[in-house]
Amino acid sequence: MENQSSISEFFLRGISESPEQQQLFFGIFLCMYLVTLTGNVLIILAIGSDPHLHMPMYFFLANLSFVDIGLTSSTVTKMLVNVQTQQYTISYAGCLTQMYFFLMFGDLDSFFLAVMAYDRYVAICHPLHYSIVMSPRVCAMLLALCWVLTHTVALTHTLLMARLSFCVVGEITHFFCDVTPVLRLSCSDTHINELMLFALGGTVLIIPFICIVISYIRIVSAILRVRTPGWGGKAFSTCSSHLCVVCVFYGTLFSAYLCPPSLASEKKDIVAAAVYTVVTPMLNPFIYSLRNKDMQGAIKRLLSRRKIFSS
Numbered sequence: 001m002e003n004q005s006s007i008s009e010f011f012l013r014g015i016s017e018s019p020e021q022q023q024l025f026f027g028i029f030l031c032m033y034l035v036t037l038t039g040n041v042l043i044i045l046a047i048g049s050d051p052h053l054h055m056p057m058y059f060f061l062a063n064l065s066f067v068d069i070g071l072t073s074s075t076v077t078k079m080l081v082n083v084q085t086q087q088y089t090i091s092y093a094g095c096l097t098q099m100y101f102f103l104m105f106g107d108l109d110s111f112f113l114a115v116m117a118y119d120r121y122v123a124i125c126h127p128l129h130y131s132i133v134m135s136p137r138v139c140a141m142l143l144a145l146c147w148v149l150t151h152t153v154a155l156t157h158t159l160l161m162a163r164l165s166f167c168v169v170g171e172i173t174h175f176f177c178d179v180t181p182v183l184r185l186s187c188s189d190t191h192i193n194e195l196m197l198f199a200l201g202g203t204v205l206i207i208p209f210i211c212i213v214i215s216y217i218r219i220v221s222a223i224l225r226v227r228t229p230g231w232g233g234k235a236f237s238t239c240s241s242h243l244c245v246v247c248v249f250y251g252t253l254f255s256a257y258l259c260p261p262s263l264a265s266e267k268k269d270i271v272a273a274a275v276y277t278v279v280t281p282m283l284n285p286f287i288y289s290l291r292n293k294d295m296q297g298a299i300k301r302l303l304s305r306r307k308i309f310s311s
Contacts, residue, residue, distance in 0.1 A: 007166040009089045010185070014079060014175045015270060026083040029076055032282050036072050039285030040065035046298040049305075053298055056119050056134040061288060063143060064112045068281030071105035074098055075176040075277045092166075095177040096158050102176060102277075103154035107204045110253075111146040113246055114208035117215040120239045125222045153200050160196055164188040174270060176277075205253065212246055241288045248283060252276040 015025045043065040047053045078098060082088045090098070122133045157179055170185035172178075179197055183190050219239060252275040255268075289295045 007092055007168075009091050010095055010166075010177070010182070011171040012079070012082060012088050012090050012175060012177075013171055013173050014082065014088060015274065022083050026080060029278060030080055032278050033072060033076050033080070036278070036282040037069060039282065039289075040069050042299055042302070043285050043288065043295070046295065046302045049302055050298040053294060056139050057116065057123070058294075059139055060112055060116050060119065060143075064109065064116070065285065067105050067108045067112060068284055070101065071109060072278055072281045074101035074105060079175045090172075090177065095172075095182065096162055099161065099177045099179060099182065100154050100158040102178070103157055104150045106277075107150035107153055108146060109249065110205060110208045111150060113242070113249060114211040114215075115142050115146065116242050117212040117246070120242060121215040121219055124219050124239075150204075153204055156196060156200060157193075160193050164190065164193070174273065176273075178273065209250055216243070241292055244287045245280075245284055248280050248287075249276070252280060 014022060015029075016022055044062050047058045047062040075098070078090060078094075082090075119134055123130050126133065161179070161182065164183075164186040165188045166185055167187040168185075172181045172185065174181045179193075179201075183193055183197075216239070252272050255272045289299060
């Protein structure tokens with residue numbers, strides 16, 4: 001640990017190297033962060049206060065909103081503080097901590113989207129068994145499994161990073177401590193880290209995505225088999241919000257982490273990561289509230305009750 005402790009901090013480049021652009025991005029990211037907090041907190045409060053929404057789909061939606069808050073907070077807040085104080089540094093321990101929470105919340109997003117797709121598959125393809133398959137006990141077990149798996153993956157990457165040596169105080173070409181930019185600064189052998197990043201990272205991304213694709217293939221095939229007029233559109237409308245979130249989430253995620261280095265520059269990586277960690281969590285409450293009448297009604301009832309109490 002002597003080699004690691006000799007480096008006490010790293011420099012974070014941020015979104016842009018220009019001071020004028022940094023101030024502009026500070027205002028933009030601060031607004032998006034506040035919108036993200038407000039929207040996702042409203043989703044959590046609306047689901048928690050409305051008995052009609054105490055169902056598995058909304059249970060996991062509330063957890064997804066909590067994870068989105070954690071994902072954005074773990075990356076954006078440090079960048080905002082750095083721009084405001086004009087000190088673009090992060091401590092060694094702070095970098096590892098930020099990396100752990102970013103990996104955990106990012107992986108949880110992926111797992112929760114897969115669980116929500118499975119929930120829609122059971123609701124549409126096996127409606128008579130829905131209350132048994134997605135019972136409160138099963139939901140609690142799925143939730144616990146997601147947290148345990150993502151914690152294990154994030155902790156593995158963080159501990160592997162902690163064993164590396166950093167001989168000089170380097171500049172992280174990102175606005176937060178992502179794994180790949182930090183690995184570039186190490187003067188140790190990083191083959192084990194890269195192997196685990198490929199194995200665990202690929203598994204955490206690909207397996208939930210495959211589960212989502214299989215769930216929607218079966219949903220579409222089940223809808224096409226039913227001849228009842230109007231049933232297919234009504235059934236698939238319950239999936240439209242989730243499908244929109246999946247497309248935005250995995251589109252930005254794959255562009256940020258699965259594109260070959262020759263096809264993606266550092267600036268493109270930063271933009272894709274910004275969309276993945278900030279824009280997507282900000283859009284999720286709008287997507288679910290605008291395309292879901294139950295959520296709209298719950299939010300209106302929540303706000304009306306608050307107006308009554310405040311008056």
